[in-house]
Amino acid sequence: MNIERIIDRGYYWIDENARKTSLALARRLSRRHFLSRLGMIIAGAAAFPLLPVARSFAQSSVEEVGDPQSCEYWRYCAMSGTLCSCCGGSYSSCPPGAEPSPITWVGTCRNPVDNRNYLMSYNDCCGKSVCSRCSCHNTEGDKPVYFNSNSSTVLWCFGTENTSYHCTVSLVLGTTDE
Amino acid sequence: MRFHTPLSMCVVLSFTLCIPLASAQITPEEISTETMPEPGTNWFISKTSNGGYIFDASTGEMQGMLSLSRRTPAVTMWNPRREFYAAESYISRGVHGERTDIVAIYDFDNLRPVAEVVIPNHMARLSVRNHMGLMNNGRHLAVHNMNPGHSVSIVDVQDRVFIYEVSTPGCAVIMPVAESDFLQVCGDGTLQLIQLDLSGFEQNRVRSEVFFNVIDDAVYDRTTRSADGWFLVTHAGTIYEASTSGAIINISDGWSLLPADEEGWRPGGGEFISAHRQLGLLFVAMHEGEVDTHHEPGTEIWVFDVDTRRRIYRIELETPVNSLMVTQEDKPKLIVADKDGGTHVYDALTFVHERTIETPGASMFEDF
Numbered sequence: 001m002n003i004e005r006i007i008d009r010g011y012y013w014i015d016e017n018a019r020k021t022s023l024a025l026a027r028r029l030s031r032r033h034f035l036s037r038l039g040m041i042i043a044g045a046a047a048f049p050l051l052p053v054a055r056s057f058a059q060s061s062v063e064e065v066g067d068p069q070s071c072e073y074w075r076y077c078a079m080s081g082t083l084c085s086c087c088g089g090s091y092s093s094c095p096p097g098a099e100p101s102p103i104t105w106v107g108t109c110r111n112p113v114d115n116r117n118y119l120m121s122y123n124d125c126c127g128k129s130v131c132s133r134c135s136c137h138n139t140e141g142d143k144p145v146y147f148n149s150n151s152s153t154v155l156w157c158f159g160t161e162n163t164s165y166h167c168t169v170s171l172v173l174g175t176t177d178e
Numbered sequence: 179m180r181f182h183t184p185l186s187m188c189v190v191l192s193f194t195l196c197i198p199l200a201s202a203q204i205t206p207e208e209i210s211t212e213t214m215p216e217p218g219t220n221w222f223i224s225k226t227s228n229g230g231y232i233f234d235a236s237t238g239e240m241q242g243m244l245s246l247s248r249r250t251p252a253v254t255m256w257n258p259r260r261e262f263y264a265a266e267s268y269i270s271r272g273v274h275g276e277r278t279d280i281v282a283i284y285d286f287d288n289l290r291p292v293a294e295v296v297i298p299n300h301m302a303r304l305s306v307r308n309h310m311g312l313m314n315n316g317r318h319l320a321v322h323n324m325n326p327g328h329s330v331s332i333v334d335v336q337d338r339v340f341i342y343e344v345s346t347p348g349c350a351v352i353m354p355v356a357e358s359d360f361l362q363v364c365g366d367g368t369l370q371l372i373q374l375d376l377s378g379f380e381q382n383r384v385r386s387e388v389f390f391n392v393i394d395d396a397v398y399d400r401t402t403r404s405a406d407g408w409f410l411v412t413h414a415g416t417i418y419e420a421s422t423s424g425a426i427i428n429i430s431d432g433w434s435l436l437p438a439d440e441e442g443w444r445p446g447g448g449e450f451i452s453a454h455r456q457l458g459l460l461f462v463a464m465h466e467g468e469v470d471t472h473h474e475p476g477t478e479i480w481v482f483d484v485d486t487r488r489r490i491y492r493i494e495l496e497t498p499v500n501s502l503m504v505t506q507e508d509k510p511k512l513i514v515a516d517k518d519g520g521t522h523v524y525d526a527l528t529f530v531h532e533r534t535i536e537t538p539g540a541s542m543f544e545d546f
Contacts, residue, residue, distance in 0.1 A: 103326055137473065144363070144392075145351075146350035146351065147392050162269070162275070164269055
């Protein structure tokens with residue numbers, strides 16, 4: 001038996017089973033019951049973490065140590081800018097009225113609590129004057145502008161309504177050993 | 179008021195008569211505005227976050243100022259038309275509102291804007307000297323964009339029109355070569371040559387062989403002109419010279435800034451490298467540091483003879499420097515910006531410090 005025939009039989013089996021199951025459901029269930037179940041499945045699917053990024057957030061929270069308002073804080077190893085944690089935000093949230101940029105540069109920082117390496121995303125918060133507090137310029141793994149995914153000197157207010165720079169946050173995307 | 183004696187009345191009268199007489203002898207002054215004198219030798223522009231301060235390095239005297247946007251990458255002059263060109267970015271309400279990127283044109287005599295060309299709002303908005311380059315005998319100005327993909331806007335500054343936007347994925351920096359071509363550094367370890375036609379449109383595009391690894395030892399995006407092309411330097415201090423022959427990219431063998439018996443020194447800072455093309459002298463800000471210290475200001479300036487590839491002098495500095503530039507005169511000056519905002523002028527042949535100039539926040543210098 002050649003491979004094409006095996007594949008054809010596989011498709012036939014799937015088609016036949018789908019047809020039979022659909023007919024059985026149609027006989028047994030009312031249309032309203034079917035829609036309510038379908039809605040539950042869709043809602044469940046949305047809540048279920050599908051992407052690798054979402055999976056990392058679904059894990060238990062990262063254990064923290066140190067002062068988020070200090071440039072020495074472990075999350076800031078590839079940070080360049082001013083710290084939102086000193087400007088009314090936190091290490092992961094923009095200050096009031098600022099707009100987070102969805103496009104970022106990335107770095108890898110070691111958390112001293114568990115000695116694991118974490119993939120970090122550095123998001124600029126935009127649309128307000130520069131918050132000139134807690135300037136922080138760390139260059140671990142920093143690359144020139146032509147390699148912009150790892151370049152911290154770029155103004156990363158892209159994809160935002162306003163493109164002026166306010167401050168920067170650092171988000172954990174996952175661990176490098178995942 | 180009562181006058182008790184004729185004598186006191188006399189004294190008062192003499193004062194009231196004499197004072198207006200004295201005033202009447204002075205001609206009231208009238209306010210006026212200077213125009214720029216003819217540029218002298220060793221003039222330079224010190225670019226800060228709010229403008230370009232024009233100085234005479236020989237005297238230290240300021241000559242005038244170009245008002246520039248906060249996000250201007252660089253400013254350059256074209257002597258035959260007596261004009262300055264600057265890429266600028268403005269936001270209508272300061273930090274919010276409509277963004278407008280332009281190439282602004284300033285006249286030399288009054289340092290005033292005389293024209294502007296609106297370009298796509300994609301300018302990289304970083305203070306980098308080679309994010310702008312003038313080509314085709316001063317006709318076409320290239321401005322580097324990042325949105326976040328890389329591209330280049332080409333503007334005809336003679337006819338004051340935007341021509342088009344060249345997509346340059348993975349490549350940045352504008353290094354003009356030949357008549358209407360420019361080289362770029364790319365993330366895959368190559369150089370890219372883009373050749374424009376006489377109208378400023380792309381005619382040809384060429385990639386070099388891979389000659390560096392961006393992860394192991396990246397080439398800086400700060401470069402300087404050599405006699406025949408451009409000097410490039412890696413984070414660890416390997417120098418390459420790039421030039422072109424038509425559509426062929428030539429890259430020299432690399433040589434190290436560090437003598438064989440010295441380790442631990444690296445180039446770094448902002449615009450930390452500059453060459454005198456005719457004399458073959460290369461000036462590089464150096465510091466002692468580990469990997470990833472490439473933004474550290476230099477504690478010394480090393481001077482190299484590029485023909486022999488040997489270091490000929492070390493300038494030790496009291497305050498570390500971020501940026502430097504050597505003027506292209508016969509008796510050149512080395513202009514240095516320290517990390518605390520001071521600007522210093524050295525004789526670039528004897529390496530003697532001549533004067534300190536106040537230009538707070540100077541991020542780079544531009545030669546006249």
